[in-house]
Amino acid sequence: MSIPLSILDLAPIAPGETARESFAASVALAQTAEKNGYRRVWYAEHHNMPTIASSATSVLIGHVAAHTSSIRLGAGGVMLPNHAPLTIAEQFGTLETLFPGRIDLGLGRAPGSDQATMRAMRRDPMSADSFPQDVVELQGYLWGESRVPDVQAVPRASTRVPLYILGSSLFGAQLAAMLGLPYAFASHFSPDALHEAVALYRREFTPADLTGDGVLSEPWVIAGANVIAADDPADAREQLTTTRRARVRGMISRGPAAPEYSDEQIDAFLLTPNGHQLANMMKYSVAGTGDEVRDFLENFAATANADELIVAHQSQHVAERLRSVELTADAMLGASV
Numbered sequence: 431m432s433i434p435l436s437i438l439d440l441a442p443i444a445p446g447e448t449a450r451e452s453f454a455a456s457v458a459l460a461q462t463a464e465k466n467g468y469r470r471v472w473y474a475e476h477h478n479m480p481t482i483a484s485s486a487t488s489v490l491i492g493h494v495a496a497h498t499s500s501i502r503l504g505a506g507g508v509m510l511p512n513h514a515p516l517t518i519a520e521q522f523g524t525l526e527t528l529f530p531g532r533i534d535l536g537l538g539r540a541p542g543s544d545q546a547t548m549r550a551m552r553r554d555p556m557s558a559d560s561f562p563q564d565v566v567e568l569q570g571y572l573w574g575e576s577r578v579p580d581v582q583a584v585p586r587a588s589t590r591v592p593l594y595i596l597g598s599s600l601f602g603a604q605l606a607a608m609l610g611l612p613y614a615f616a617s618h619f620s621p622d623a624l625h626e627a628v629a630l631y632r633r634e635f636t637p638a639d640l641t642g643d644g645v646l647s648e649p650w651v652i653a654g655a656n657v658i659a660a661d662d663p664a665d666a667r668e669q670l671t672t673t674r675r676a677r678v679r680g681m682i683s684r685g686p687a688a689p690e691y692s693d694e695q696i697d698a699f700l701l702t703p704n705g706h707q708l709a710n711m712m713k714y715s716v717a718g719t720g721d722e723v724r725d726f727l728e729n730f731a732a733t734a735n736a737d738e739l740i741v742a743h744q745s746q747h748v749a750e751r752l753r754s755v756e757l758t759a760d761a762m763l764g765a766s767v
Contacts, residue, residue: 442482466763468501470503472504523571537594572590595609604630610636652737653734656670658715660753673745
C-alpha cells in the first residue's frame with residue numbers, strides 16, 4: 431500500500447507576480463492535487479514576507495475549499511501564540527461548518543515572522559510558554575468540551591476539526607505524544623532533529639482520554655520534504671538550483687534597503703560555512719523524474735519512520751509546479767497524468 435501523500439503549499443509570490451496570481455495558483459494546485467489522489471493541502475502562517483501570500487491562513491483555506499470538492503485543506507500551521515485560542519476556534523469552526531469533513535488545523539508555536547513583526551502583531555514575547563495550555567483550550571472549544579466556564583466557540587461544527595502539532599524540535603514531539611495528537615515534523619526546512627523527534631514521539635505517545643472522531647489510538651507522523659519532478663531530469667535539477675538560490679537570497683536580503691545578490695554571489699556564499707548551514711535547511715529535497723522522486727520519497731519515509739509525507743513542490747513557475755504535482759502522484763500513487 432502506498433504511503434499517503436499530501437502537499438504543503440507555500441503560496442509563493444514569484445518575482446513580477448501579484449498576491450492575486452498566487453491565490454489563483456493555489457487554487458489550481460489544490461484542484462490538481464485533488465484530481466491526482468493527494469490526501470490534503472496545507473498552508474502556513476507567515477507574516478511580513480513579500481514572497482509568501484498565506485498570512486491570512488484561514489481566509490485562504492476557505493477560498494481554496496470553495497473551488498474544490500473533496501480534498502482536505504488546512505493550516506500547516508497556524509502559529510497559535512499569535513492568536514487567542516477562541517479566535518482560532520471560531521475561524522476553524524466556521525470553516526468546518528462550511529466544508530464539513532475537509533478541514534485540518536495544524537498548530538505551531540513559532541512567530542512566523544521577525545521581532546519587529548511580532549511587536550506589530552501585539553504578540554507577547556512570553557506567549558509561546560503557554561502553547562500547551564492554549565492547545566488544550568483550543569481543542570476544548572472545537573470539540574464541544576470547553577475548558578473555560580460559560581465560554582463556547584460559535585459556530586462549532588457537528589464534526590470535529592482534527593488537530594496536529596507541528597514542530598522541528600523535541601518540544602513539539604513531547605507535546606503531541608502527551609496529548610495523543612498526530613505530529614508533523616518540518617523537515618522540509620529544519621531537518622536536523624527529525625529522527626530523534628519522531629523516535630521520542632512514538633516512544634512517549636499516550637492516547638488521549640477522549641473518544642470519537644479525531645482521537646488517535648496509535649501515533650501518526652507526517653514528515654516534510656521538498657520535491658521537484660519534471661519530465662527532463664536536468665530541468666528538474668536546474669529548477670532546484672534556482673529554488674535554493676531564491677531561498678538563500680531571501681534569507682540574507684531582507685528589508686527594502688537590502689542589496690541584490692547575483693546568482694554567482696549566491697553560489698559563492700553557498701560554499702562558505704554559513705552558506706552550508708543555510709543549504710542544509712533543504713537537506714530533504716529531491717529533483718528528478720517521477721521515478722527518481724518516488725525512490726527518494728519511499729526511502730525518506732522509511733528512514734523517517736513516517737506514516738504520511740507532506741511535500742512542498744518548489745518549482746518557481748506555476749506550470750512547472752503543477753507538472754511536479756502530477757508526476758509525483760503518478761509515480762507514488764499511480765494517478766493518471
